[in-house]
Amino acid sequence: MNIAVIISLIPEAEAKLNITNDNKRIEASNKKFIINPLDEFALEEAIRTKEKFGGEVKIIAYSVIDDIANAEVLLRSALAVGADNAIFIENTENFSQALIAKNICHYLSDFKPDIIFTGNKNIFYNSTELPVIVSTLFELNCLTEVIKLDFRQENENHIIAICEREIEIGKEKVEIKLPCVLAVNKGINEPRYPKLVDIMRAKSKPFIMKKAEIVDDILDVEKIDIVINNRENHVINDTDEEIKKLAEILKTKL
């Protein structure tokens, strides 16, 4: 089975972010990135699927900001948990999700994936549209919010994915025919830890950097604002006077 996983690399939570003078680009000061946490569940699900059916797991990755220092380290660790090869698409900063989807499809078209896994959301951009656009470009079925996955094999060429989805009132069970795109959510699995032997093997697995081929975007970033936290902090000491002051603040400001 040909299994693809879309992974986005995003700045770590503690990273200090700045906006360039033209207000159009984000800069991450320490350049340390992580794998978008929901994409880790997608990777684990891809490996479990390979363990069930055999085949190949291909990672296709991009970063939300270009000045990333550790893309290879992160993707090597993704290879170490069981993926077979990885492509990293460079220079996708400020790309719309649609343009990222086009580039992903460009590099995946020869692979002919039976399933494409990805996280339900890119938490850095708070965006969920990527899996839907990818499925549209590939003319595949797509399910989002998948929290449980099983398979039923009708025959060699006919596999059904049995998915549980989170919906407003509870859970929904849906069957979807492969090939398809599945966007998974937290809770679908517990990602495994990289194993020593697999880290050693991962060193020789193919890892390719590719330039973004399609660059004409339908969207243009006009301006990025970082929200400034206007919260006021008061330190109240444990004295009668200060406590009276606190009571006053609570009375007047709340």
Added chain:
Amino acid sequence: MIIKTDFLESYLKDESNYLGKANSVYIPENEDELQEIISHCFNSDLHFTMRGAGTGLTAGSTPDKDVLISLEKLNKIKKIDTENERITIEPCVTLEQLDTYLKEYEYFYPPNPTESKSSLGGNVATNASGSRSFKYGPTRNFVTKLKVILPNGEVLKLERGKNIAKNGKLTFNTENNTQISIDVKNIFNTNVKNASGYYLTENMDAIDLFIGSEGTLGVFSEIELKILKRPQHIIGLIVWFNNFDKLYDFFSIINSKINKYSEVQPRIIEFYNTTSLNFLRATFPQIPETANYAIWIEEEYNKEDEDKLLENYFNIISEFSNIPDETWTAMSEEEHKKFATFRHSLPEKTTELVRQLGHTKLSIDVAVPMPLLKEYYLKVEEVFKGLEMPSCIYGHISSAHLHCDMFYSNAQEKVLADKIYSKVISIGLDLGGVVSAEHGIGKIKRQFFYQMYDEETINYMKSIKSTFDTKNLLGNNNLFY
């Protein structure tokens, strides 16, 4: 200065749950106020106990009468000197605060006591150690200067290497030029990881007497620590075993500095027994089913040595573990964070038992001479076997120091736990071990402290205390009855 005389409850307990007593709590805002309140206590004959972050496990910072002085406001980092690799801090700076600060400079403070919210003053007072002690040693190895306010308010400045005992005498002067002289007898066991009583050895450095003195000789108002460049690359491994003998053989090899895998030089080696892993399984279902024991290793390395290092570890793990392919590995910062979650889960799980289910924790902190570690472990495992209350054995195997914790929930279990506690301590002492390797004696381990030393030695330590604390006011009931 803040003075509190009511609602003192939060100041009358540490993590041991021993409930203390005090009439007032003083919270000085700076060094001058600290000195002022200490002099006031001395002149008014008030007993006073010092408290940092209150994370201790032996009630050392819990007062038994009169006054508690909380150092919580003395929490500033004063100066960093990267050229000489030193940092000067006030006593209530926490490990977490220090690490965040040093990260900016690409430095780190090597001792790594598990409680990141503990204060450095408390760390120095108990000579705290942690997982990285195998490579770097305990807090003592990183204290270069101490400013100590003695119980009578006089100030003593100590610098490592400046006051060394000669011919059985240790002599030094306070800032007021009062000369202090003590007779030094060799009583402190330095062959075993040890936090049981005063560090008194031949050729000792005066600064070492105060490190680990558990708030009984003087009050640290300023501390200078040695810091090191943060290592660029660290590998973490969790290796699984189904059999203790195999684990021990594996440990013995990586623990010795010279071996056929001499390229393997870990900075951390920690142990988890079966019941510890069972605690962890609830949160980490990925733990291999056949694993009964685990060893967690960390090593610093250079990028160019990475391939060789991985190969060395793989070879040695394959020789001893029955499931070498399951070895968990952390190399990126994210993976190390996940490992940190794993390590912190055990104390979190056991704290849940204490906080939410009302169990009481009894924690054994014995260390033994390294050659007798296996004998000690097997005897302790035998004592713990079939125990119906929750328990776990884990910790610093590379210092021959394992924590053995029990969690009792009723009077009947308490009797049993107390019995086991005494039994295990006796096993440790019979093998030449110490009552406390890390947590100190405080108030709750005095009984065993008196079992470890004979009367003459206890009296000798008491005489050292009265040299500095003539009225016996500081840290009342810590160490001694």
